[in-house]
Amino acid sequence: MKTLLSSRPVLWFLFLFNAVVAAAAPFVVDGTQGVMTAVGMGVVSLGAGVELARGRGRSKAAAV
Template sequence: MKALLSSRPVLWFLFLFNLTVALAAPLIDDSAKGIATGIGMAVASLGAGSALYQGRGQRA
């Protein structure tokens, strides 16, 4: 399972999907729940993005 989650296509999907939800959630739900969802998804997106950035040097 770890090999699947750390593959580049899955990391790109997680990064882009979580970033999209993080941007859209506060616009769709204008309450504390929408803002909290946006923050949580932004943190998940940053995690996937940092994994992509760290793996960049190893694959070159």
């Protein structure tokens, strides 16, 4: 499972999908729930983006 989650295609999906949801959540869901959804999805997107920037997904996926 760790190998799958650290592969570049999965990291790109996590980064883009969560960024879009984080941007849209405050407009779709009202109140605190929308803000907290945006924050949570933004954190996941940021984490995937950091891993992509480090190049970690490329080296681990190639090793397996």
